[in-house]
Amino acid sequence: MKKDLLEVTIVGGSGYVGGELLRLLLRHPQVRINQVTSRKFAHLEVSLLHPNLRGITDLKFLSPDEVKPCDLIFLALPNGESMPGMEKWLGLSEKIIDLGADFRLKDAAEWQLWYGTEHTRPDLLPTFVYGLPEIYRQEIKSARYVAGPGCEAAVSILCLYPFIKNNIIKNHPIIIDAKMSSSQAGSKASWASHHPERAGAIRSYKPTNHRHQAEIEQALRPFSGDIAVGISATAVEMVRGILVTIHTFLDKEISEKEIRGILKKEYGNEPFVRIIKMNRGLYRYPEPKILQGTNFCDLGFELESRTSRLVIIGAIDNLVKGAAGNAVQCLNLMSGFPEETSLEFTGLHPV
Ligand SMILES: NC(=O)c1ccc[n+]([C@@H]2O[C@H](COP(=O)([O-])OP(=O)(O)OC[C@H]3O[C@@H](n4cnc5c(N)ncnc54)[C@H](OP(=O)(O)O)[C@@H]3O)[C@@H](O)[C@H]2O)c1
Numbered sequence: 001m002k003k004d005l006l007e008v009t010i011v012g013g014s015g016y017v018g019g020e021l022l023r024l025l026l027r028h029p030q031v032r033i034n035q036v037t038s039r040k041f042a043h044l045e046v047s048l049l050h051p052n053l054r055g056i057t058d059l060k061f062l063s064p065d066e067v068k069p070c071d072l073i074f075l076a077l078p079n080g081e082s083m084p085g086m087e088k089w090l091g092l093s094e095k096i097i098d099l100g101a102d103f104r105l106k107d108a109a110e111w112q113l114w115y116g117t118e119h120t121r122p123d124l125l126p127t128f129v130y131g132l133p134e135i136y137r138q139e140i141k142s143a144r145y146v147a148g149p150g151c152e153a154a155v156s157i158l159c160l161y162p163f164i165k166n167n168i169i170k171n172h173p174i175i176i177d178a179k180m181s182s183s184q185a186g187s188k189a190s191w192a193s194h195h196p197e198r199a200g201a202i203r204s205y206k207p208t209n210h211r212h213q214a215e216i217e218q219a220l221r222p223f224s225g226d227i228a229v230g231i232s233a234t235a236v237e238m239v240r241g242i243l244v245t246i247h248t249f250l251d252k253e254i255s256e257k258e259i260r261g262i263l264k265k266e267y268g269n270e271p272f273v274r275i276i277k278m279n280r281g282l283y284r285y286p287e288p289k290i291l292q293g294t295n296f297c298d299l300g301f302e303l304e305s306r307t308s309r310l311v312i313i314g315a316i317d318n319l320v321k322g323a324a325g326n327a328v329q330c331l332n333l334m335s336g337f338p339e340e341t342s343l344e345f346t347g348l349h350p351v
Contacts, residue, residue, distance in 0.1 A: 241288025
């Protein structure tokens with residue numbers, strides 16, 4: 001039965017994704033956040049960690065052991081940390097949206113290959129739907145369990161999907177050059193995130209074998225057959241946002257007008273995908289800076305006829321369309337609420 005007010009719990013609420021879930025859901029008219037967890041900050045105010053929420057909420061963190069039954073649980077835990085507690089979470093809630101990587105890959109052997117540990121709940125893998133609404137909307141509507149995509153994967157899949165589905169990209173390698181922000185690494189400090197090391201960096205940190213390649217290939221396989229993509233990831237001076245520049249080559253000529261037609265057909269009715277390819281102005285291509293806090297994925301392209309190269313450009317806020325906003329979009333679909341609820345923020349300019 002459809003409920004008018006959904007009681008929601010955020011596990012891992014002191015992290016960056018948890019903070020964004022709070023920001024978005026505290027304004028959701030059909031959601032009540034009744035529990036937020038943190039082990040380190042249990043019984044302290046949520047606004048201590050998320051100062052943007054001062055005066056908006058009196059919520060305090062609970063320890064994960066104190067969580068009581070509710071309608072839907074968001075798990076915003078580090079990769080590999082959702083699996084061990086899964087039996088408990090399944091007993092406490094009918095619906096679960098996991099934002100980590102634990103249930104994204106359908107094959108437990110793939111998990112072991114890319115994440116280096118044994119998957120301890122392979123029995124649950126078939127029960128999770130990959131939570132990218134633009135591709136799996138119908139499946140998400142009836143899902144009990146959803147696995148939110150990785151952020152580079154989300155933007156890359158949205159960029160590639162129309163081209164692969166419509167046979168524009170077929171026989172050539174696909175190379176994703178990803179520029180990454182610091183918040184993608186989460187809120188836990190590390191050597192790499194230490195200010196003198198991170199500030200001002202343009203650091204190539206994963207030129208090959210990026211984990212998200214596996215989920216991109218898995219998500220696109222139904223439309224492409226076997227496919228291989230490569231990611232080269234570079235950390236740049238940005239707190240939020242991802243810019244992907246995807247390079248591939250075409251088998252036969254195609255006009256800009258034809259590509260625009262395909263993108264309109266696939267994304268014309270999508271509330272959060274915008275085609276950005278302008279002839280004038282400063283913001284002629286997708287740019288993460290102006291997407292901060294929004295659930296948009298901006299997508300553009302360019303053709304180089306001399307070399308038959310197709311360049312696809314995509315931008316998102318990694319914490320919103322790449323994580324919390326996309327998960328709220330899934331909650332809306334799973335609960336029969338209007339899909340855009342709580343995701344209306346247009347972003348800021350200048351910022
Ligand atoms: N950051 C991004 O851009 C992004 C984008 C897409 C997806 N994701 C995924 O979203 C998840 C969360 O990312 P994040 O950036 O928010 O990470 P984060 O800032 O490190 O937050 C992790 C949260 O989990 C809690 N936690 C850690 N281990 C736990 C455990 N064993 N049991 C219970 N709570 C635990 C932490 O709080 P306490 O230690 O106080 O309990 C913290 O609240 C990750 O799986 C990540 O892959 C992140």
